[in-house]
Amino acid sequence: MELRQLEHFVAVAEEQHFTRAAERLAVSQSGLSASVRALEHELRTPLFSRTTRTVRLTEAGAALLVEAERTLAGARAARDAVDAVRGLLRGTLTLGVEQCVAGVSTARLLAAFHREHPHMEIRLRQEGTSSLLEGVAGGRLDLAFAATVSPPEWRGDLVPLAREPMVVLCAPGHRLAQEGVRVAWGELRGESFIDFHPDWGPRRAADEAFAAAGVRRTVALEVSDVHSLLELVHEGLGIAVVPHHFSRKPEARDLVAVELDGEHRPAYESVVVLPPARAMSPGAKALMTLVREAPLR
Numbered sequence: 544m545e546l547r548q549l550e551h552f553v554a555v556a557e558e559q560h561f562t563r564a565a566e567r568l569a570v571s572q573s574g575l576s577a578s579v580r581a582l583e584h585e586l587r588t589p590l591f592s593r594t595t596r597t598v599r600l601t602e603a604g605a606a607l608l609v610e611a612e613r614t615l616a617g618a619r620a621a622r623d624a625v626d627a628v629r630g631l632l633r634g635t636l637t638l639g640v641e642q643c644v645a646g647v648s649t650a651r652l653l654a655a656f657h658r659e660h661p662h663m664e665i666r667l668r669q670e671g672t673s674s675l676l677e678g679v680a681g682g683r684l685d686l687a688f689a690a691t692v693s694p695p696e697w698r699g700d701l702v703p704l705a706r707e708p709m710v711v712l713c714a715p716g717h718r719l720a721q722e723g724v725r726v727a728w729g730e731l732r733g734e735s736f737i738d739f740h741p742d743w744g745p746r747r748a749a750d751e752a753f754a755a756a757g758v759r760r761t762v763a764l765e766v767s768d769v770h771s772l773l774e775l776v777h778e779g780l781g782i783a784v785v786p787h788h789f790s791r792k793p794e795a796r797d798l799v800a801v802e803l804d805g806e807h808r809p810a811y812e813s814v815v816v817l818p819p820a821r822a823m824s825p826g827a828k829a830l831m832t833l834v835r836e837a838p839l840r
Contacts, residue, residue, distance in 0.1 A: 544585060546618055549611040551578040552590060556608050559598050609681060616682030623825045636826035637666040639675040639687035641744050643769050645788050645813045646704025647688060647834060655833050663826055671742030679816050685827040687816040690744020691751070702815040702831070709748060709809040710800040712773075712790055713782040717799070725804035728756040735763045735781040737772055745811060749784040752809030770794055786811035 554564040555575070565572040583590050590604035600608060623634040636656070640649055653665055668684065676697055678684035688704065711731070713720050719730065739746040753760050763781055766772050773794045776783050790800035803809065815834060817823060823831075 544582065546615065548578050548582045549615055551575050552582055552604075553608065553611050553615065555579060555591065555598060556600055556604065561598060613682045620822070620824050632660045632825055632829060633662045634824070634826060635664040635666060636824070636830060637668065637684050638830070639668045639670055639678050639684040639689075639816075641672060641675065641688060641690050641813075642669055642767075643786075643789070644688045644690060644704070644744070645707060645786060645811065647813075649688065652830070652833055656830055659833075660826070660829060663829075671740065672744050672747060673742045675816060679818055682818075682822075685824045686818070686830065688813065689816050690811060690813045691748045697816060699819050700817040702817065702834075704813040704815060704834075706810055706812045707787045708802065709745070709752065709784050709811050710787050710790060710802055711782055712776055712785050712795065712798050712800055714777055714779045715797060715799055716779065717782065719782065719801055720799035721801065725802045727804045728753075728758045728807065731758060731760065731782075734760070736760050737764045737766065737775045737781040737783045738762045739772070740765050740767055743767075744813070745785055745789075748786075748809050748811050752784070752803075752807055756805065756807040773798065784809065 551564070551568065551570075554568050555561055558564040558567060561572055561576055561579075565575045568575065579590065586603070586607070588603045589601050590607060592599045592601055619634055623632075638649075638653070649667075653667070656663070657665060668678065670678070672689045672691065675684065675687035675689045679687050679699065711719060711726055719726055738749060741747070741750070764775055766775070769789060769792070772783055772785070773789070773792065775781065776798055777794075784803075787800065789795060790798065815831070817827070817831070
């Protein structure tokens with residue numbers, strides 16, 4: 544079994560398509576197919592279930608994917624460590640991030656990193672918190688910017704980035720749209736809510752707060768991006784409980800942000816999710832140096 548075969552296998556698993564995987568790796572499709580078949584022959588089991596339209600992992604393939612990603616991450620870390628000793632920072636930095644995470648400007652951070660380390664390839668993955676934790680744990684991600692991660696969920700390092708209150712965001716004509724007036728939890732009963740999918744940090748924080756306050760709610764509209772959420776709220780299709788910095792976005796200028804009252808006031812926290820110190824890649828260490836610099840926060 545060769546690293547090249549594992550790279551081919553992982554690419555097909557991620558793309559779920561041999562042609563796209565071959566294009567991504569800049570190899571011929573016939574060569575890629577032969578490499579995967581050789582790996583299946585060596586392991587004596589099919590790794591993919593193939594049809595004319597789809598390519599899906601078999602149970603054996605899913606089991607191999609976890610170890611293949613870990614093995615490839617270890618190989619990259621070994622190469623990067625040797626380059627770092629030689630005074631070079633090469634290889635790939637793979638970063639995961641939640642959408643609109645507070646406490647850091649991802650674009651400025653990566654631009655600064657690229658200026659300082661132009662030979663490092665940067666890969667960015669935008670995912671929900673659970674997927675980000677799995678990515679760092681499995682070595683698919685070097686580190687991640689996530690939200691509302693509880694200690695039992697993660698045994699590695701968590702570096703705090705920001706903490707802010709969550710507010711009720713509603714259209715100007717809504718009954719709760721009163722500037723400077725706090726809303727009690729009981730007043731939210733019966734409202735229709737707009738929120739993110741359950742894996743996203745703001746949704747997790749809101750769900751935990753509603754549960755602690757003993758208030759049931761209905762999330763009628765689920766979205767996967769901030770702009771859609773703000774647009775739906777603006778049209779009066781529901782209200783949203785979101786991190787306070789969402790209310791400062793240009794798209795939210797006509798919306799009203801109302802604070803929540805009572806002892807169960809929700810907070811949104813963002814953190815850097817890191818693997819154990821011994822497993823941190825040189826690229827991740829270099830990025831964390833920049834994260835700690837105030838102008839990029």
